[in-house]
Amino acid sequence: MTAIHLDAVRKSFGTFDVIKGVDLEIDPGEFMVFVGPSGCGKSTLLRLISGLEDITSGTLAFDDKIVNSLTPSQRGIAMVFQSYALYPHMTVFDNMAFGLKLAKGDAGEIKRRVHKAAEMLQIGAYLDRLPKQLSGGQRQRVAIGRAIVRDPKVFLFDEPLSNLDAALRVQTRLEIAKLHASMHETTMIYVTHDQVEAMTLADRICVLRDGIVEQVGTPLELYENPQSIFVAGFIGSPKMNFLTDKYAQTYGAHTLGVRPEHLQISQKDGTWDGKLILAENLGSDTYLYIDIGAKDPLVVRQDGTARQQPGERLFISPINNNIHRFDQSGRPAAHS
């Protein structure tokens, strides 16, 4: 099992600083997910760990060994990208076996490993097919299988599901979760901008913002105790509501954050009152958008199909005082 240590890691492309000093400890066998807005440096950080990009300064160590100048293959990593990059003229078996054949592995052992990986990913029936005879999800599983057979110490994923449609994303996400459970010796790092993937797959999530680490924690730690407005707004869907001015001052905060699922409505009384401007019925949930006079409408999540009509007057209150108070710097406000 491999622990990964990043110490003051920086990356510049010419004069453009992309990674601006990252310190991060990834535990052996951990599933770490990098999230953050587009362009914050997630893929670059992953590529620095993989060895596909050179580190400008700082150190990267796998266990006790500094690997800054090692090639990807010397680091013992395998990587799965958004584009599957399979060889179109080779069968699934040959695609999966290619790296091992190149390394002059024993034919029997190659066959055993390919079959084992194919079974794990439920693509055993397709080993004789060409990539063009597979669906997108199956192709991505071949790409994952190709990485598994190499028995990597560290497994890196760069948005592997983003080319798949919604149903396949869910299915392949489950495959990756199962994979992690069965490969608990392998340290995994996964880049995504998808909330659900991050929350469901990660042991811990690292939120990046503009080339620095904003917060690292388990999915629930980030959800329950965001250490900045940025993380509070980034983790959770629909997004946390933010209120300022008199709405926040009542609570001794510069900004008050309340998640849509932590608000309840009443026809009679409540903390705030406003007019319903829109009700989005999704079947399982309804999102109510209520104008309480603040800058943005409050979003309230209700179970099932809400019966309220636009124009209706509603009262809204936080459930069990489930609120987040932030100071002017966007950090949690000290308790008054």
Ligand code: ATP
């Ligand atoms: P996304 O979610 O959109 O994929 P990201 O967080 O993965 O974004 P990166 O791909 O790491 O972001 O890019 C971070 C920044 O570095 C971007 O502004 C990008 O344009 C820049 N960048 C990435 N690679 C290079 C390169 N080879 N040369 C110059 N700039 C680069």
